[in-house]
Amino acid sequence: MAPETSSGPPQRWSVAQIHALAPDPASQKAGTKLAAPGPWSDTGASPAAHLLWGDCKGSGSKPYQVTVELSAPAFACSCPSRKFPCKHALGLLLLWSAGTVSDADALPQRVEEWLGGRKERTQKAETRKAAQAEKAAEVAGDPEAARKAAVAAEKRNAQRAGRIDAGFDELELWLADQVRGGLTGLRGAGYKPLDGLARRLVDAQASGVAARVKDLAPALSAEEWPDHTLRAFAQLNLLAQGWRNRAQLPGPLAATVRRRVGLAPSTEEIAATGEQVADRWLVLGLRDDTPDKLVERRVWLRGENTGRVALLLAFAPQGQSPGLALPVGSSLDARLAFAPDAAPLRAIVLEQGELRSSAPAGSVPTGATLEDAASAFAAAVAADPWTTAVPALLEAAVPVLQQIGDRREWRVLDAKGSLSVPLIRPGSGETAMALGTARQDPDIPRSAYALLATGGGRPAPVFGIYSLSGFAPVTIWSVDGPVSIS
């Protein structure tokens, strides 16, 4: 998405926006190294055509030819890197952002050719899409073909549901067996029988349950393992019952069950059936996690008028940018659609307008207390019993070292109410937050010092994730503006 309106010459992008495009920190670093005039020649920009180009000296004999179209944005570079955008494109963007690329009247020939090729490709893609739509309409128009297609889809869904049913049957049986025989037996026998079940659930695309089943094993080594285990069993048992009775559940709760099982709605479904909310959205926080060679990007938004909180998700293979290049603290005019859920949070962007970078200095969002966060958490659990964490914006948070029991621990103090909870890291993950093991993350001091350095020990607005284990900060508003806590 391009951070400017579609009419008129493009505003120079800010450094934060360019960095947000990079697929990974290594690319950011490499792009910065190339943001010097030294390796570049024949650079130019055409604001009218939203184009940027340049030649970059690389390790080969010929310089790499780089072109950027700012409206899409689209990047092209002759280097062999598979990353997208590559470091050369990032470097060129940074140079342009710093004002060191001069405007040119005429486009170099190679840029014209690239533009031509792109137009051709877009046209081809469009004709292909049109053909597909025509075919679908044909099918729709043709009752026989439409019926066949619908039957086939029905069959697929039924098969999948059947596999999940079988998985849950097996799981329920196993859970009851453990409770009949006694949980003490678990530590000896372990969870080997569940490996097969987890695999079968993954094959049935019930990834949510599969993950919960796999997480049973780590619970065994937590403090108070009997409590954690019985709790996890009870929640799984409830999920099994929810799945079995999903047709009788109210719509939003049934949607929650499906999501927790692992059947997330597609963007088309959300666009078609989700609750739509238009507002000016403040970007509260942004986080990238990289499990298994994937980049998972989470962006939290809060509507300035409606007060609704939304979570945007984007995924990309490692090495590619997941998109959603929204700098923290900026605000975005947009119409969102929320995925149906008992406690709606996940949303997709239907339409968006202007992206404004940070509001004037000194403007910070209003937040709430820890008690408010706890209430919000309780409300979420009441709607969705499998909740582990909720987003929360604290008005006046400050990190402190507090004596709890026999040790000193970093905690987040809410200066308004004099209550504190453990400081944890969002990267610990939902399981660790549910089990409490998030409190043993050795990197917690790093987050604490990041908060101390930016906040200066003064209560400040902090956005983060509130869970059973504590509060995990994501963004702090400081005198330097909003800062992401790594």
Added chain:
Amino acid sequence: MERGWAGEHFVNTWTELVSAALIGTDRRAFVPDPAIPPGPDPAQALLQQAMLATIPALTGSEPARYEGPLPDPAPVDDRPLIPRAAQLRLRAVLDVYPKYLAEWLAAVHASGCRLPLAAMPGLLDVGRNSAPIRGALANVLGVRGHWLARQNADWRYLLREPFGPLRPEDWDGPDLDARIAYANGLYAADPAAARALLETAWPTLTANLKLNLLGLVTRYGTKAELPFVTGLAQDSSKQVRDEAHHIKAQLEQRDEETPELSPEKFMADVRRFAATKKIGNEFYHFAMQRARDRWPLDGSRVVLAALVEYSREKPSGETGDRAAEIRRNRVHWAVEQLMGVLADCAPPELLSDVERVVQAQTADIAAVVAHQLDFGNLLTLLDFRADMHAELTASADAPPGQE
């Protein structure tokens, strides 16, 4: 351990449920609460009841009350923030050219601006292992950095670096780190005064403080410290005696005074080397001795000219003479290292001279005239250094559209 949940209805508490589950419903009969719908399987009933009983636990434990005053907040640092380009440059320096960090920090300090607050912990971590940047770091991080360093034992080293004007009351006060910082600052400004201070105060100092101050002597000391250090052989503390013995050996290797790099002397030395046309190992050693200094522009130009001349020389073609070949390779290596030192120590103003050299070199290569050295890397490094200084003196006005 309160009974039940919501006060009234449930017969079994959570802990009772956990015990029942641990033992197993086959082994000991479990009587579910009447509120749970009856069913054939007590295990299933237990699981259902457990779900309801665990709701209070799911909503999190009571946050702890924080007693006492809030910790002291950081003092205000009202220096302006470094320009956006310089903030970006810090990332590049740390990731790509960490050897220029000390130079960059000194330039930031000279500009009178402060760093982004979020950068402080990372730099404090770097300073832990890199003593040369500590002096500049303390000045750049200022009062807020000092405040932050006090919160983390790993960063305590910063408290022993001076920043701002020397305050004699620090020496008289009880704070150990402040006393060391004072002595540190005094040594940097006026070594003779520092020596005098140490000698007078020595008998009143604790062994711990003595050891720390001896660290300063190691860092700043010259032969002039020898009488003092020799006298420490009689000190009451064994550790001090041992340390003094150690330092004595080091100081004996040093000169009377740290040689000041006077531009005239540098120029004269450089001319001497260049004139002999024997650019090679001796020139390289001379440069290495000066590798911590900022070289003057005219001296740097002479070095550059000598490098260019070497580069244009055709390597003499005796292929058979193995010894001569080894000599040539050694010389070539030394010359390349010399170019590296020039890149680090020359003033960034040398950039335009190097640009001309590179242009000429490109033309030569096009005319099939061979060169022994590639000045491209020298250009890149000087370019980087020139930019990093320029950004810190750039005007604060950014074009619209930038943060």
